[in-house]
Amino acid sequence: MYDENNIFAKILRSEIPCNKIYEDNYTLIFHDIKPSAPVHLLAIPKGKFKSFNDFILNAPQEHITSYFKSIQNITNNQKIVDSGYRLITNHGNHGMQTVEHFHVHILGGKLLGPIISGDKFHT
Ligand code: 5GP
Numbered sequence: 376m377y378d379e380n381n382i383f384a385k386i387l388r389s390e391i392p393c394n395k396i397y398e399d400n401y402t403l404i405f406h407d408i409k410p411s412a413p414v415h416l417l418a419i420p421k422g423k424f425k426s427f428n429d430f431i432l433n434a435p436q437e438h439i440t441s442y443f444k445s446i447q448n449i450t451n452n453q454k455i456v457d458s459g460y461r462l463i464t465n466h467g468n469h470g471m472q473t474v475e476h477f478h479v480h481i482l483g484g485k486l487l488g489p490i491i492s493g494d495k496f497h498t
Contacts, residue, residue: 377423383476387421397449401441404449404481413484414453414460418446424477426466446479455483461490 378384386393386405393405396416407415420442424430431439450456460483465472 377425377429378475379423381474381476383417383419383474383478384423387419387476397445397452399441399445401438402445404445407480412482412487414455414482416449416453416481418442418449418479418481419476425475426472426477427464428466430477446481449481450483453481453483458483459487461487 382391385391387403393403395403395405397404401421402418403421404416404418407417420430420434420438422434422438424434430442434442446462450460453460460481463480463482464470464478
């Protein structure tokens with residue numbers, strides 16, 4: 376179930392502020408409050424989507440397309456296409472998702488390092 380009181384739902388309802396850089400009918404993109412890189416943005420779809428799975432399974436195709444195109448546009452505007460960037464989305468417990476409204480992290484502006492820190496996985 377989607378929790379109406381998650382922090383990004385409150386941002387979408389303008390109950391708490393965010394440092395917005397882009398908005399249209401489908402998408403809101405704003406700065407992460409605790410940036411991990413010189414560019415660290417969060418792209419969230421409007422609507423009640425808990426995670427990547429929920430969004431892809433339940434959002435209309437035009438919403439999905441518009442949302443991901445907006446992310447691409449922002450990488451262009453932020454001038455991180457040539458230097459490189461990383462998109463991350465965390466889903467659920469093992470993904471360590473902390474805010475249960477689907478979001479993609481847009482990271483760039485420096486060499487980001489290995490994708491996962493810590494010990495290597497051994498079988
Ligand atoms: P997750 O761990 O769910 O993938 O990412 C949640 C992200 O939301 C974190 O990077 C965290 O810093 C960010 N965040 C949490 N609360 C707020 C907030 O109130 N405002 C903004 N702009 N970012 C937030």
